[in-house]
Amino acid sequence: MNDTKNKKLPLFIGIPAVFLLILLRFGLYFLKSDGFSGLSMLLPVLLLCFLIFAFCTSAFFASWVYQDCKKRGDDPALWTTVVFIAAPFFGLLIYFLRRSELKRTCPACGRRISFKANYCEECGIPIENKEENAMMLKQETHHLPLIAAGVISMALMLMCLTGFIVSAAGNGVNTDPASNDRIWNLGVINMNSNSCSDGVWKLEFQSASSGFIKEQDMKIVDADTQMLHADISCKTVPEGATLVLWLVQGDMAQSINVTNLSEPLEYPLNEFENGKIHVRLQINGVKDTVSEISIQERQ
Template sequence: MNHAKKKKLPFYIGILVILLLLFLRFGLYYLKSGGFSGLSMLFPVLLLCFFFFAVCTAAFFAAWVYQDCKKRKADPVLWVVIVFAATPFIGLLIYFLRRPEIKTICPACGRRISVKAKYCEECGTHIEKEENDSMVKEGTHHLKFIVAGIVSMVLMLVCLTGFIVSAAVGKGVNTNVASSERVWNMGVITMEYNTYLDGVWNLDFKSASNGFVEEQNMRITDADTQLLYADISCGKVPDGATLVLWLVQEDVVKSIDVTNLDKPLEYPLHEFENGKVHVRLQINGVENTVSEISIQ
């Protein structure tokens, strides 16, 4: 009994490590993004639950595969890795297509033969049908892993559906470009290059959904003397398309149309306070845009 527990210990430790890495990933994202400002806590909770139940689903199905492999004298560790790497759905499909046949022992010569065999391939001894039936019945082993995996999968799909539906209706998601909280986009941006190094924000992109907002938090250290510099060029501007630069700090909100700048913008910041300011670019149809923004 103790030996069996020791053999299962690495499996349990592996699951614990995966869960800790999952929570660490969310923690790092929380710190990097300044928390989940502008987003209802329902979203990160649903997303975290989705990943949690996804890991549980993979773990339970992998546990069943592990036991099934041991029964079939296959490599259990290899198949567990495949189930985790290929996701439980694809991994299980591959396993069911490739898993070895259950074998039994010939009562006469001791050779391992197929459970479906009527005669031993080695000595020709007739194999009683009752033995085959007993081996087939053993195929329903470890049902608790299968049931737990299915339950986890259902809960995972429920969390994913809740996340998608909530995101689709926009409930609990801040999309107001003039808000002092973070703005979250439901659209997409293509071929984006977005970096912020040494106080300089570089944003290049090919195209984006109408109204898509990219933002960077910058810091004003001397509002009376500092300027916001913006060197922006839009390669393609269809009719009615615009690119708007927003500066937001609590109740102070300023917007500047930077669609067709003939020279770099130098915008005074004396209306703002020293401290953090949201610098945002609202993309309304412009394409092939290159921008460099900084506070100096």
């Protein structure tokens, strides 16, 4: 009894720990990204539910495989790990292709033999318990609650995934550089450095997906006497590539092409109000770019 409790203890500790890690991951991402502004709340909820149901699906099917392995004399720990890690679809497929035949113990020599065998391959004794063999074969589908729970979890997982894709393809993700909400990028950027210290935003990147936007919130203290200072150099500019600087505050949005600046840009801010302003760089194919942007007093 104690051995059984000790074997189940990792499950009781591990499953809640995984759920806590998932929730912690979402919480940290929420704080790092200033919340989910610009992203429909339905998307993170659906994604979280998808991960939870995917975990449950793998856990239920892995539990069934564990019981099935014990019944067939296979290594339950190995196959349970394979099914859980390889995801339920591929893991179960591999298991069903490789699992051993259902066997019983020879009453004479103790060798594991097939339930369908007419005699023992080791000692040659005839096997006459046909009725018992047939009954055991009929009971081959065991632990049906685990299978049912796995199928239900899988259906819910697919529903959440479908809802996530449909929502993301619709209006769930904000990619408008003129929006006052946070921008969510669907691409990637290869950065060397990105920092903001003492009101100076320094960004250096090698390349990025077309349309990728990096942004930094800055503060206007006196719009009538301050200006935006931008020192930007694009070393590699393929044909048709651009780098656009966006200044967004509420309903006010201004864009400036800063692809080929011959000298630092000094842009007046008197059209804006005092307070927070979104400063964005929309990357459209330029590479090997170094930028330094700040809000300064007019000379």
